[in-house]
Amino acid sequence: MTESHDDSGVFKALADPTRRQILEDLRGGELAAGQIAGRFAISAPSVSRHLGVLRTAGLITERRDGNRILYALAEDRLAACVGRFLSAVCPEQIVLRHTKWRPDTRADEKGTEA
Amino acid sequence: MTESHDDSGVFKALADPTRRQILEDLRGGELAAGQIAGRFAISAPSVSRHLGVLRTAGLITERRDGNRILYALAEDRLAACVGRFLSAVCPEQIVLRHTKWRPDTRADEKGTEA
DNA sequence: AGACTGTTTAGCAGATTAGCTAAATTGCTA
DNA sequence: TAGCAATTTAGCTAATCTGCTAAACAGTCT
Numbered sequence: 001m002t003e004s005h006d007d008s009g010v011f012k013a014l015a016d017p018t019r020r021q022i023l024e025d026l027r028g029g030e031l032a033a034g035q036i037a038g039r040f041a042i043s044a045p046s047v048s049r050h051l052g053v054l055r056t057a058g059l060i061t062e063r064r065d066g067n068r069i070l071y072a073l074a075e076d077r078l079a080a081c082v083g084r085f086l087s088a089v090c091p092e093q094i095v096l097r098h099t100k101w102r103p104d105t106r107a108d109e110k111g112t113e114a
Numbered sequence: 115m116t117e118s119h120d121d122s123g124v125f126k127a128l129a130d131p132t133r134r135q136i137l138e139d140l141r142g143g144e145l146a147a148g149q150i151a152g153r154f155a156i157s158a159p160s161v162s163r164h165l166g167v168l169r170t171a172g173l174i175t176e177r178r179d180g181n182r183i184l185y186a187l188a189e190d191r192l193a194a195c196v197g198r199f200l201s202a203v204c205p206e207q208i209v210l211r212h213t214k215w216r217p218d219t220r221a222d223e224k225g226t227e228a
Numbered sequence: 229a230g231a232c233t234g235t236t237t238a239g240c241a242g243a244t245t246a247g248c249t250a251a252a253t254t255g256c257t258a
Numbered sequence: 259t260a261g262c263a264a265t266t267t268a269g270c271t272a273a274t275c276t277g278c279t280a281a282a283c284a285g286t287c288t
Binding site for chain 3: 130132156157159163164178182
């Protein structure tokens with residue numbers, strides 16, 4: 001089984017096109033919730049909830065800046081979860097660069113275990 | 115926009131843990147629907163539906179063998195869709211091997227500014 | 229304090245999803 | 259043809275998801 005801890009939340013988060021687009025938008029750097037919402041046709045509260053899902057999945061981090069809340073991409077987390085899965089299903093086609101998580105050799109050094 | 119055509123179906127298909135596990139199981143080679151179903155606690159019809167979702171997403175292919183239907187992993191499709199997304203969000207962390215799909219113009223800089 | 233901006237939380241409606249059982253389909257074999 | 263095994267399709271229910279509007283919360287500024 002390749003599902004480490006809560007990778008499930010990550011894949012569920014990636015299931016929605018709006019959320020995937022948010023992640024892509026965040027590729028350019030931090031963005032405030034309002035800025036992100038402004039890029040979509042849906043309401044701000046809806047975007048806020050998407051951000052909540054992404055944050056719960058660990059795919060983004062938030063930081064308060066005065067009035068606003070800035071969101072940033074958690075690239076490592078995304079690459080780790082998805083990469084771990086890909087390396088379990090089609091390891092020939094993909095290669096991960098930053099492997100701070102160790103694909104198969106052994107578990108994690110941190111107490112990721114129960 | 116990195117979403118090519120119906121990548122959406124792929125990510126939705128990956129959102130379910132059972133379906134991800136099916137893909138991993140298929141890594142070992144072709145399996146009949148019954149063999150796959152036997153690995154899960156859920157009913158055969160439920161597994162059949164999962165297989166349908168995976169097939170519609172293009173992640174697996176099916177082939178009839180007498181009484182049974184054998185399913186096989188469509189690795190290229192999986193690597194292409196997911197890889198395309200990863201290379202759009204965190205290109206530094208991953209490297210794709212089989213690039214038969216075209217990552218996009220290398221000079222990609224978010225110009226969606228207002 | 230009061231007003232204003234930015235963002236999230238609450239509560240609701242409509243759509244989708246996953247699981248189940250029963251029944252239909254497909255192919256093999258006696 | 260009847261019978262059996264392997265799978266899928268149909269139909270139903272319960273849970274989850276997404277979007278919306280209204281309201282609440284947080285922070286800034288005069």
